Ligand SMILES: Nc1ncnc2c1ncn2[C@@H]1O[C@H](COP(=O)(O)OP(=O)(O)OP(=O)(O)O)[C@@H](O)[C@H]1O
């Protein structure tokens with residue numbers, strides 16, 4: 001990744017659509033999606049339930065093939081999942097019998113990195129998610145928030161070019177959720193990751209995203225895109241909470257109106 005810079009185009013999606021064809025009538029889940037993702041973007045996606053947010057994420061992850069349109073990553077057509085795209089789901093898909101460290105080392109091990117590098121990478125990301133003290137604990141002994149931190153570190157340890165997150169904080173209580181938002185924001189600032197995150201929480205999107213996409217109801221398409229700087233300017237660095245002002249409230253109302261219609 002050394003020769004690539006922030007702002008470079010990583011992903012280009014044009015006129016993308018997905019129809020689900022099963023035993024029933026085909027379902028048009030998303031249509032006419034046009035989206036360019038640049039290195040360093042923190043994209044948050046909002047939209048009504050069932051509008052196709054997860055469908056779009058699955059296409060970007062390579063789990064699902066689009067029925068229409070094109071999807072290029074670094075100029076090449078995407079044919080399936082790859083290390084260069086890492087996914088964090090709502091409930092952490094970890095190996096429950098393995099230790100925290102072993103879960104994080106799993107990806108680098110699969111990539112057959114030298115043992116010394118595997119240990120170093122895992123230690124680095126254990127530190128980033130504040131779990132070094134718990135490295136030997138087994139997953140089933142952890143709280144929900146800790147599990148999500150392991151899931152985050154596990155994806156970070158693969159050093160993907162794009163991190164995809166599908167409502168990663170959706171199952172957490174309100175306080176843990178705010179702590180996790182702060183953690184994700186700090187990690188993004190430090191590592192300059194490229195993040196594509198689905199959320200149903202407008203405040204979460206506004207306080208984390210550099211770009212917020214709003215999708216229409218089903219079949220979903222992008223009806224609004226906002227370029228924001230709250231993440232840079234309006235977040236209290238100590239508490240990690242957005243300082244709510246009039247501009248923020250207006251924007252939040254406008255987004256809620258869009259999602260409601
Ligand atoms: N495997 C599938 N087969 C058939 N239809 C599907 C399948 N997966 C999703 N759908 C349909 O596609 C549409 C979009 O689903 P999707 O899960 O992408 O929405 P979503 O925006 O992520 O919703 P939520 O906010 O509730 O998670 C829905 O109508 C859903 O019922």
Ligand SMILES: [Mg+2]
Nearest residue numbers: 053054055166
């Ligand atoms: Mg979903």
